[in-house]
Amino acid sequence: MEFDTSPINRCSKDHEKIYQQWFSLADSDGDGRLTGGDAIKFFAMSNLPRQDLKQVWAIADSKRQGFLGFREFIAAMQLVSLAQAGHPVSSDLLNAEVDFENLQPPSLEGLDLLQTKKKRMPKSEPEQNGSSTVQSSATANWFSSSSSVKKVSLSSVTSIVDGLKKLYLQKLKPLEATYHFNDFVSPLLTNSDFDAKPMVMLLGQYSTGKTTFIKHLLGTSYPGAHIGPEPTTDRFVVVMNGPDERSIPGNTIAVQANMPFSGLTTFGSAFLSKFECSQMPHPLLEHITFVDTPGVLSGE
Template sequence: MEGLDVLLAKRKHTPKSEPEQNGSSLVQSSPSAGWFTSSKSAKKVSLASVTSIVDGLKRLYVQKLKPLEVTYRFNDFVFPLLANSDFDAKPMVMLLGQYSTGKTTFIKHLLRTSYPGAHIGPEPTTDRFVVVMNGPDERSVPGNTVAVQADMPYSGLTTFGTAFLSKFECSQMPHPLLEHITFVDTPGVLSGEKQRTQRSYDFTGVTSWFAAKCDLILLLFDPHKLDISDEFKRVIASLRGHDDKIRVVLNKADQVDTQQLMRVYGALMWSLGKVLNTPEVARVYIGSFNDKPINDTAAGPIGKELFEKEQDDLLTDLKDIPKKACDRHINEFVKRARAAKIHAYIISHLKREMPAMMGKAKTQQRLVDNLADEFAKVQREHHLPAGDFPDIEHFREVLSGYSIDKFEKLKPKMIQTVDDMLGYDIPELLKNFRNPYD
């Protein structure tokens, strides 16, 4: 994390020691690369043969979890099947905010240089989603090309259509910081319903997709743009379920004096309280994240010291992302395994309710209409927590396109395999391998 170390050192703080390993084991081309061609032909490999935690998760997914997902069509109802690139992807940081709040400048400040395709100005300049990542040379790759590359984890964006992919691009450049973190620069959130309708793609849906993939989400505000528009409110609402990833940044704070800053901070917290329906107070970083020296006249001596401490806290938070990314991989994998188990129970239950001969169409319609009751039966039968069940309306919408009679019956051996993976294999994996950033 050389880039962040330099920024921290500029503030005369003692930089943290470099990680013993650079995390290359997370993205290396290992023997597991061939595991994703076919789950049936995957050879059983002992746990002792894997080289890292992520490498072990790949093996466990292909051999133990993927067969369950394929059998009960989990990828059609809940999440797409995982590919090699989903495990190997670097941690991502997404920046959200209204136009001219300093999102692109923030990335430029951390990289200490501009990235290909970056435009900065007082007007809405960034008109597309830009993924800033490490690469052998400086270039911009169009979204349609990025979405079909097997070594990049963006194939799921094809569901948003060509209208979005034409507003998506990947900016590559060689940089020591980008070897550890990928940044997602987003278009400025518009204010007003009339402006929102001019977008040709589902902006909220795209931000929700990236939020699930990202490790940190920064909401940027400007002291002169504290109002949260209707679209921004919808965007923040789409981040629910990822509250632990959200950080709030009050940027350009040196443009106001100390007294005004106190009032601006209070107004921002009041605005956020209307949108973030959580009992906890959101963490707000105050500073001016650009390459210009802090304005002593506006901020005052107290403000300058405050800005430096706040910037150091945010940079330290960014430095911890690669370390936390390994834990996030495990957390998301366990959540996925539990969701796949519940999905298998639901599908097999619906299959069991179908008659052998007559009245199949009528029974299917009854099951689709009364999904809430069927979910309750599955919950009671297998003693499952109600909060882990999928959204009923979405499940009903997908289920309507299938013939329940064609689904598979419950296969206890598959369920037991996943239980063994959760109970024994993953704890053993964590016991044998450490986080490469520890």
């Protein structure tokens, strides 16, 4: 889903100006990216339930960037406005018959107070602090690389993961490519490898409770789960967080750039036909991913 062509973030010029002001208020560091901490504070002013706000973030951040740009922010605000009007928050809202261009902005409690505080805040003057300027310059030089390497600006580094990704892209990846490390050891890392959550794979004989264990932790069954006395799980199932409940075939999930499963294509279509991704919205799956496996026979 591309936000530039999706109807959900089309709005009138007047509303776009309002959203631009709101985006500037929410973006505390002024880097043009609304990250998790800023989004939580700003979205909370809508007084919507936390679960609805999580759904708003998941739908707006469809590219799994970990932040919202201005267009994604407009989409999020329109989702909040629809939720306040009584619509259930789901990806189906993207195709709902709603006049998005004339959809009124949501009601945000405490917005006027936030705007007043923002106006009173003095503008920072980094040139007055010479040591800070020198330190930033030194750091920028240390991160510098040749023009052939994809550059990542320091302002885009908002977490440890972003920093590690930057180091890998500019320092290690060119070295691996030069010596063909990816040909005889492991493939080159992608953005999805850094952004992926920790994975827990459950192994054991069939009918020993692997699927039941996942069901107990989640408090509910995941899409495609089967529990019975005979061997029921006949494929590898990755249980991960998603905006709604769905099952995605292995051949599809392995070629998605935002998923860390591209390396599985080396095992061929025979394996991918026994591989599946099960997505569902769940707070536990926001921090961890489970891999349910087929049971092995005793002695094998």
